[in-house]
Amino acid sequence: xxxxxxxxxxxxxxxxxxxxxxxxxxxxxxxxxxxxxxxxxxxxxxxxxxxxxxxxxxxxxxxxxxxxxxxxxxxxxxxxxxxxxxxxxxxxxxxxxxxxxxxxxxxxxxxxxxxxxxxxxxxxxxxxxxxxxxxxxxxxxxxxxxxxxxxxxxxxxxxxxxxxxxxxxxxxxxxxxxxxxxxxxxxxxxxxxxxxxxxxxxxx
Amino acid sequence: xxxxxxxxxxxxxxxxxxxxxxxxxxxxxxxxxxxxxxxxxxxxxxxxxxxxxxxxxxxxxxxxxxxxxxxxxxxxxxxxxxxxxxxxxxxxxxxxxxxxxxxxxxxxxxxxxxxxxxxxxxxxxxxxxxxxxxxxxxxxxxxxxxxxxxxxxxxxxxxxxxxxxxxxxxxxxxxxxxxxxxxxxxxxxxxxxxxxxxxxxxxxxxxxxxxxxxxxxxxxxxxxxxxxxxxxxxxxxxxxxxxxxxxxxxxxxxxxxxxxxxxxxxxxxxxxxxxxxxxxxxxxxxxxxxxxxxxxxxxxxxxxxxxxxxxxxxxxxxxxxxxxxxxxxxxxxxxxxxxxxxxxxxxxxxxxxxxxxxxxxxxxxxxxxxxxxxxxxxxxxxxxxxxxxxxxxxxxxxxxxxxxxxxxxxxxxxxxxxxxxxxxxxxxxxxxxxxxxxxxxxxxxxxxxxxxxxxxxxxxxxxxxxxxxxxxxxxxxxxxxxxxxxxxxxxxxxxxxxxxxxxxxxxxxxxxxxxxxxxxxxxxxxxxxxxxxxxxxxxxxxxxxxxxxxxxxxxxxxxxxxxxxxxxxxxxxxxxxxxxxxxxxxxxxxxxx
Ligand SMILES: Cc1cc2nc3c(=O)[nH]c(=O)nc-3n(C[C@H](O)[C@H](O)[C@H](O)COP(=O)(O)OP(=O)(O)OC[C@H]3O[C@@H](n4cnc5c(N)ncnc54)[C@H](O)[C@@H]3O)c2cc1C
Numbered sequence: 001x002x003x004x005x006x007x008x009x010x011x012x013x014x015x016x017x018x019x020x021x022x023x024x025x026x027x028x029x030x031x032x033x034x035x036x037x038x039x040x041x042x043x044x045x046x047x048x049x050x051x052x053x054x055x056x057x058x059x060x061x062x063x064x065x066x067x068x069x070x071x072x073x074x075x076x077x078x079x080x081x082x083x084x085x086x087x088x089x090x091x092x093x094x095x096x097x098x099x100x101x102x103x104x105x106x107x108x109x110x111x112x113x114x115x116x117x118x119x120x121x122x123x124x125x126x127x128x129x130x131x132x133x134x135x136x137x138x139x140x141x142x143x144x145x146x147x148x149x150x151x152x153x154x155x156x157x158x159x160x161x162x163x164x165x166x167x168x169x170x171x172x173x174x175x176x177x178x179x180x181x182x183x184x185x186x187x188x189x190x191x192x193x194x195x196x197x198x199x200x201x202x203x204x
Numbered sequence: 205x206x207x208x209x210x211x212x213x214x215x216x217x218x219x220x221x222x223x224x225x226x227x228x229x230x231x232x233x234x235x236x237x238x239x240x241x242x243x244x245x246x247x248x249x250x251x252x253x254x255x256x257x258x259x260x261x262x263x264x265x266x267x268x269x270x271x272x273x274x275x276x277x278x279x280x281x282x283x284x285x286x287x288x289x290x291x292x293x294x295x296x297x298x299x300x301x302x303x304x305x306x307x308x309x310x311x312x313x314x315x316x317x318x319x320x321x322x323x324x325x326x327x328x329x330x331x332x333x334x335x336x337x338x339x340x341x342x343x344x345x346x347x348x349x350x351x352x353x354x355x356x357x358x359x360x361x362x363x364x365x366x367x368x369x370x371x372x373x374x375x376x377x378x379x380x381x382x383x384x385x386x387x388x389x390x391x392x393x394x395x396x397x398x399x400x401x402x403x404x405x406x407x408x409x410x411x412x413x414x415x416x417x418x419x420x421x422x423x424x425x426x427x428x429x430x431x432x433x434x435x436x437x438x439x440x441x442x443x444x445x446x447x448x449x450x451x452x453x454x455x456x457x458x459x460x461x462x463x464x465x466x467x468x469x470x471x472x473x474x475x476x477x478x479x480x481x482x483x484x485x486x487x488x489x490x491x492x493x494x495x496x497x498x499x500x501x502x503x504x505x506x507x508x509x510x511x512x513x514x515x516x517x518x519x520x521x522x523x524x525x526x527x528x529x530x531x532x533x534x535x536x537x538x539x540x541x542x543x544x545x546x547x548x549x550x551x552x553x554x555x556x557x558x559x560x561x562x563x564x565x566x567x568x569x570x571x572x573x574x575x576x577x578x579x580x581x582x583x584x585x586x587x588x589x590x591x592x593x594x595x596x597x598x599x600x601x602x603x604x605x606x607x608x609x610x611x612x613x614x615x616x617x618x619x620x621x622x623x624x625x626x627x628x629x630x631x632x633x634x635x636x637x638x639x640x641x642x643x644x645x646x647x648x649x650x651x652x653x654x655x656x657x658x659x660x661x662x663x664x665x666x667x668x669x670x671x672x673x674x675x676x677x678x679x680x681x682x683x684x685x686x687x688x689x690x691x692x693x694x695x696x697x698x699x700x701x702x703x704x705x706x707x708x709x710x711x712x713x714x715x716x717x718x719x720x721x722x723x724x725x726x727x728x729x730x731x732x733x734x735x736x737x738x739x740x741x742x743x744x745x746x747x748x749x750x751x752x753x754x755x756x757x758x759x760x761x762x763x764x765x766x767x768x769x770x771x772x773x774x775x776x777x778x779x780x781x782x783x784x785x786x787x788x789x790x791x792x793x794x795x796x797x
Contacts, residue, residue, distance in 0.1 A: 015606070015630045027639055043292045049306045051668050062306045107631050111612050118315055119611070127313075133664070133676065135313030142315045142607055142714055145628065147292070149606035153638060154598025156286025156294075169597035169641035171573055174283035176447055177427030177434025178574040181417040182374040185382060185392065185405045185580075189371060191361075192395030194340045194353070 006098025007070035076113035077101035215241035223326020226519035227463035232771035234470030246322025247301035250277030261504035325460030342755030359765035375575030384703030409457035495742035522720035543655035545753035554705030588756030593648035610712030622697035649692035734770030
C-alpha cells in the first residue's frame with residue numbers, strides 16, 4: 001500500500017463507509033469493499049497529460065495527481081489538528097490507510113480538513129497573497145468528492161455486471177425501455193402572442 | 205466534392221467543431237450548395253469510417269449518410285454510466301478519442317465541475333433533449349441582445365419541425381412534479397413564447413413514445429418493436445434507444461442523430477473527427493484583418509495541416525472558441541472569452557414515502573430511472589427555471605450530494621429553512637440517501653445569471669498542452685444571481701413539499717459548467733449576423749455567440765436557431781445568398797399580431 005493509495009483509502013472510506021451496524025449485507029458494504037481507493041488513485045493519475053518539461057523528463061506521461069491529492073489531504077488534516085478544530089479524537093489508522101494525519105482523523109473530521117483546503121484554511125488564503133491559481137486545490141478537492149461518489153455508485157468503481165452502488169440504490173442497470181407513458185399534459189404547444197402585457201402594462 | 209474517407213481539400217467554409225450547434229450551420233450552408241468542412245476534435249461514433257473510434261484512428265473523414273450505422277452505435281453506446289460518462293476515461297468526455305490517453309486539460313482555480321463532451325454531436329451527446337425557446341423578456345427586455353426575439357422565432361419553428369420538438373409525455377415522476385406545481389398554485393403553460401410563470405411538460409427534441417408503452421397497457425415486448433422514445437432514461441449515456449433502429453431514427457435528437465445526417469445528406473458537408481484546430485489563419489483584407497483558414501492537428505498522428513477557405517466559423521463551444529481565438533493572437537477589446545453565463549445551477553431533491561406516492565401517482569416508488577431524464581419544468585421568467593432532472597445513481601450521488609459551495613450537510617444548520625439538509629452529504633447519510641434512490645425526485649434550478657466581464661475564459665500561459673496554452677475558467681455569481689438562485693431553490697422545495705416529500709435536500713451546488721453561454725457575445729465580440737467585429741470572414745456559431753443566458757431556459761434551441769440564422773448571413777455576405785429563406789411562409793408570431 002502506497003502513501004497515495006492509503007491516504008485516498010481514508011478519503012473514500014469517509015464518503016462511503018462500511019456500516020456493519022445496519023445489518024443488511026447489501027447496505028453494509030463500503031467503498032473499500034470494491035477497492036475504490038484504487039479507482040480514485042488511478043483516476044487522479046490519469047486526469048491530465050504531463051506537459052512537455054520536467055515532469056515528462058522524469059518519465060511521467062500523465063500528471064501524478066494522486067500523490068499530490070494525498071499530500072494536500074494531509075496538509076488539510078494537519079491544519080485541522082493544529083487549529084484544534086477536530087471534533088473527535090485521533091484514531092490509529094485502519095490497516096488499509098496510510099500513516100499520515102488525514103488517515104488518523106475521524107470520518108467527519110476528514111471532511112472538515114477538506115473544507116479548510118477549499119475555503120476556510122491557509123491554502124485558500126494564499127490566493128490573496130500570491131498571484132497564482134491556488135484555487136486549483138479547491139478544484140481538486142471537488143473533483144475528489146465528485147469522482148468518489150460517482151464511482152462508488154456506478155460501474156466506474158465496480159465493473160461487474162451489477163455494481164455494488166447500483167445494488168445499494170436498487171437500480172436495475174441499463175434498460176431497453178419502460179412502459180410508463182401516461183399521456184400528455186399538453187397535446188401541442190401553441191404559437192402564442194407575446195409582448196402585449198409588457199406594452200400595455202396591465203400589471204398595474 | 206470528395207468521396208468518403210478522403211479529405212476535402214478546398215472547402216468554401218471551414219468550421220471548427222461539430223458539436224451541438226455547428227451541424228445546424230453546416231446543414232444550412234450545405235443546402236445552399238456551399239462546401240463545408242467541419243473539423244472536430246473528438247471521435248465520430250456510429251460511423252463505419254471509424255469502426256473502433258476509441259482504439260484506432262480509422263479513416264480520415266466522413267461525407268455520406270451511408271457511413272452512419274445504428275449497429276455501431278448500439279455496440280459503442282452501452283448505456284452504462286461509467287463506461288459512457290466517466291469524465292476521466294468514459295467514451296463521452298472532454299479528451300481525445302484514444303482511450304489510452306488522458307483528458308485534455310483546463311485550469312479551473314475554484315470549486316467547480318466542467319462537463320463538456322468532445323465528439324461529433326459535442327455536448328449534445330450528453331444532453332437531455334430539452335428544447336425550450338428563450339424566455340421572451342431575456343431577449344427583448346434585458347439589454348444584451350442586438351436582435352429581437354421575433355428574429356429568432358422562424359428558426360425556432362424550423363427546428364421544432366425538423367428535430368422535431370414536441371411536448372414530453374407525462375410519466376409517473378412528471379406527474380408527481382406537476383401535482384406539486386399545481387398545489388403550489390402555478391398554472392399550466394401551453395404557449396411556446398414564455399413570459400409568465402407556469403409549469404409545463406418540456407418541449408423536447410425526443411421522439412414521442414409509442415402508444416404501446418402506456419403504463420396502464422399490457423406491453424411486454426423487448427422495446428425493439430416500437431418507434432420513438434422507449435422511456436429508458438439514458439439520455440446522459442448518449443441516448444441510443446430504441447436499440448436496433450436505424451441511426452437517424454434514434455429517439456433523442458442530439459446533433460449526432462438529428463442534424464449531422466441532414467447536413468451530410470446535402471452532399472456538401474464533410475466531417476473530419478480527430479482534428480483539433482490550433483490556429484485561425486488570417487491575412488490582411490480590405491478591412492483590418494480577414495480569416496482565411498485553420499491549422500489543425502490530427503489527435504492520433506500528431507500531424508498538423510492547414511486548410512484554406514473563403515470563410516471560417518468557430519463552433520468549438522464557450523471555452524475552446526475563445527481559447528482558439530486568443531491562441532491565434534486575434535484582437536481582443538476586452539470581451540473575448542468574457543461575459544460567460546452558466547445558469548448558476550442548484551439541485552434540490554425530495555424523498556417520498558410509499559403511501560404518499562401511491563396516493564399521488566398510483567405507484568409506490570418514484571422510479572427516477574424510468575421515463576425521460578427531464579420531461580417537466582416550471583418557468584419563472586426573470587429568475588430562471590426549475591426542472592425534473594433525473595439520473596442513474598452514480599450521477600445522482602455526485603451531482604446531488606457531493607458537489608456544493610456550501611460545505612457539508614453535517615455542519616449546516618437548516619432550522620427555519622424549507623430544506624432538511626443542505627450541502628454535501630457524506631458517510632452514513634449519503635448511504636441512506638442513496639438507498640432511497642427509487643423514492644427520490646431530483647430537481648435542477650437554472651438561474652437567469654447575467655453576463656459580467658469578470659467571468660469567463662483566459663489563457664493559462666503556465667499550462668500548455670499539444671494545442672497551446674490551455675483555457676483558464678473563472679466564474680463566480682453576482683449577489684443578484686445568488687438571490688435568484690435562492691428564490692428558485694425555495695420554490696423547488698415548496699413544490700416538493702406540496703407534492704408530499706418527507707425529506708428535502710438542497711445541494712447549494714458549486715458551479716457546474718455544463719450550460720455555458722455568451723463568452724463571445726453577439727453585440728460585444730460579434731455583429732448581429734454572427735461575424736466577428738474585428739476580423740472579417742470569421743463567424744462564431746456556438747453557444748458562445750448568445751448574448752446572455754436566454755433567461756435560464758436550456759440554451760441549445762437558441763444556439764441552434766442562431767446558428768441557422770448565422771449561416772444565412774454568411775451565405776448572404778460571402779456567397780450567392782439563400783435560395784430558400786426560412787420560413788417560406790412566415791407564421792405570424794410577433795408583438796403586433
Ligand atoms: C448532462 C448534460 C445535459 C444537458 N442537457 C441539455 C438539454 O437538455 N438542453 C439544452 O439545451 N442543453 C443541454 N445541455 C447543454 C448542451 O449540451 C450544450 O449547451 C450544447 O451542446 C453546447 O453546444 P455548443 O455547440 O456550444 O458546444 P458543444 O456541443 O460542446 O460543441 C463544441 C464542439 O467543438 C469541439 N471542439 C472544441 N475545441 C475544438 C478545436 N479546437 N478543434 C476542433 N473541435 C473542437 C468539441 O469537441 C465539441 O464537439 C446539457 C449538457 C450536459 C452536460
